[in-house]
Amino acid sequence: MNMTTAEENYLKAIYHLSEGGTKSVSTNDVAAEMKTKPASVSDMLRKLGDKEVIEYRKYYGVNITEEGKKRALQTIRKHRLWEVFLVDKLQFAWDEVHEVAEELEHIQSPLLIQRLDAYLNYPKFDPHGDPIPDEFGDVRARPRVALNEMEIDQTGQIVAVKDSSAAFLRYLDKVGAYIGARIKVLDKVEFDGSLEILVDQKKTLFMSKDVAANILVIQS
């Protein structure tokens, strides 16, 4: 059963909106995520329901099925592998890759993805630190904490950001933080929750609690 590009994109959005919670995803939420109108979403939900990648009850939103989850994860896998390719091989900046990967993820060729995976040396994370599902949809589990929740003297490695807007990624780049950077919390100001961070054993930088809350870290 083949899916169109539009169907794949909707399914991916529904998968992301489902993550974490167990509640149904509403038509309005999907419309907001897809930057389209609820009427268009209703049409698409009926189609995705017919294909049994979601369970759709009119007026009560949708739940993604196991089959749907598997398919969404395949699309996400392709997206993230292409991002690694763009950054590692074609020298794209990590904030330039999303749009292009959004197109590349819809190329239909299992062989291509298999070969690309091997060529990139089976990466487990994309340039934003998000995990790359394997060909069965399994994702390596790795606990992540927000940087603002770490205590003084704790160390770790930046692995992802919550807000991956281009503006935020540019900011990180500018101050010398990046996905993969080793960090240590040198100080926390109790008054406003701002932090002093040591990056890669050399650069010190200050950041507000709001910024730190957007940065995800694996503790070491």
Place this chain on the structure above:
Amino acid sequence: MNMTTAEENYLKAIYHLSEGGTKSVSTNDVAAEMKTKPASVSDMLRKLGDKEVIEYRKYYGVNITEEGKKRALQTIRKHRLWEVFLVDKLQFAWDEVHEVAEELEHIQSPLLIQRLDAYLNYPKFDPHGDPIPDEFGDVRARPRVALNEMEIDQTGQIVAVKDSSAAFLRYLDKVGAYIGARIKVLDKVEFDGSLEILVDQKKTLFMSKDVAANILVIQS
């Protein structure tokens, strides 16, 4: 002015059908090339005419415009660069790449193609020996050599004959060589200058130096 995938594919087909000749390309020819019906072609020709990438006179076929040629060459450039990537980097066989490249060529990102070109070291030919247009649509002019002047292991494509007598053409046909055939020099006998040639990756044939001197090849 953006073009849809379907429009790009039609334009590419029209470009290929125009190559060489100066005559108009007929609706039926385009339909055959696109494996679709003449009625669908008529609709598309009107659209491409409106966009001024072709000149369309009802019932008299189409001629591609300079703008159309430029655009077709950009699509061809992308297609061939992706083919090089698939073969050189992802170990695809040369006969497995076409379909995937057919999808990849429609990805819209000038930066991607620029970087890919650099990453592949600015290749001038694709894995089938076809030239890759540069970003301005220019194709490297390729000198033609007589087949007897090629060395062992060199590859190329038969593009012309010096002696075009019917007898010689019949001979070529009989042995399975033809204008357009991909060839590789497998061996050269020093004693009499005769050659062993691989045609289209499958057929081996022997020819005298005199015959080889009559065959013109573009090397790849």
Place this chain on the structure above:
DNA sequence: TATTTTATTTAGATATATCTAAATATATTT
């Protein structure tokens, strides 16, 4: 040149993906 054949276009369908406006179902408030 009139007739027949072939090529091409037009008319009218179908399917996808979207939209706006109107209708309707569910949720919230009084």
Place this chain on the structure above:
DNA sequence: AAATATATTTAGATATATCTAAATAAAATA
């Protein structure tokens, strides 16, 4: 529980890309 507000669906458009069948133009033939 009725009235109001919000969320969602349906109805009816538009645009793309295709198709078959019918109409028509051009080319070939008698």
